[in-house]
Amino acid sequence: MKVDIVSIFPEVFDVLNVSLMGKAAAQQLVEVNVHQLRDYAEGVHKSVDDTPYGGGAGMVMTPDVWGTALDPLLTPESVLIVPTPAGARFSQQTAAQLAGADHLVFACGRYEGIDQRVVEHYSQHTTVMELSIGDFVINGGEVAVLAMLEAIVRLIPGFMGNPESLVEESHESGLLEYPSFTKPRSWRGLEVPEVLLSGNHEAIRQWREDQSRARTAAMRPDLLED
Numbered sequence: 001m002k003v004d005i006v007s008i009f010p011e012v013f014d015v016l017n018v019s020l021m022g023k024a025a026a027q028q029l030v031e032v033n034v035h036q037l038r039d040y041a042e043g044v045h046k047s048v049d050d051t052p053y054g055g056g057a058g059m060v061m062t063p064d065v066w067g068t069a070l071d072p073l074l075t076p077e078s079v080l081i082v083p084t085p086a087g088a089r090f091s092q093q094t095a096a097q098l099a100g101a102d103h104l105v106f107a108c109g110r111y112e113g114i115d116q117r118v119v120e121h122y123s124q125h126t127t128v129m130e131l132s133i134g135d136f137v138i139n140g141g142e143v144a145v146l147a148m149l150e151a152i153v154r155l156i157p158g159f160m161g162n163p164e165s166l167v168e169e170s171h172e173s174g175l176l177e178y179p180s181f182t183k184p185r186s187w188r189g190l191e192v193p194e195v196l197l198s199g200n201h202e203a204i205r206q207w208r209e210d211q212s213r214a215r216t217a218a219m220r221p222d223l224l225e226d
């Protein structure tokens with residue numbers, strides 16, 4: 001998979017060279033290229049934003065600079081992803097879908113976001129997805145891209161030779177995870193639940209299912225509504 005990221009803060013993505021993404025790159029499963037949007041801006045000020053038509057607070061990123069940056073990156077096979085608080089919710093299902101793509105391009109906005117004509121224009125040429133990582137507001141697309149990419153890359157077939165945990169994930173029925181325990185058996189007066197030491201695999205499976213249901217009811221009752 002090839003990934004291009006366009007941002008006015010490309011140094012944010014230095015973090016991709018560590019841990020998870022670093023291993024994916026070493027295995028040559030993913031190749032990430034980060035581009036400075038300002039390199040495509042004109043004039044001495046290299047301005048990338050302007051005041052919003054219709055008025056209102058803040059600035060909007062101009063379509064011309066985004067067009068100049070994105071034109072050479074996009075082909076009809078690319079998927080253009082635009083993080084925005086007004087996007088569809090990015091989910092595990094979205095991550096699994098995008099893990100099968102050959103080329104992802106992420107357009108990281110700042111300020112109040114990107115002139116909507118950028119999405120309108122590229123929708124005529126490629127698949128464009130406006131995505132949000134959750135119902136809260138952050139200052140730009142960069143951190144959203146880091147979260148999405150980490151979720152996507154760990155699902156690429158062959159990543160870290162780790163099919164087992166992914167098989168378990170695919171079996172999950174929309175419930176929250178059961179709690180996990182490791183050594184020591186006793187820690188600061190707190191014991192590991194007895195059933196996990198029993199060796200009774202059916203009892204363990206049943207206990208974990210009960211824990212998942214109870215935890216989902218307490219933390220995420222919305223997941224049980226159907």
Ligand code: JEK
Pocket residue numbers: 083084085108109110111112113114131132133134135136137138139140141142144
């Ligand atoms: C991309 C710029 C910042 C801040 C104005 C007015 C109510 C806010 C854009 N889950 C997510 N949250 N935030 C983002 C995200 C934020 C971004 C950009 C993604 C580019 N910003 C910003 C304020 C406003 N809005 C109406 C909401 C817009 C995100 C994702 N993914």
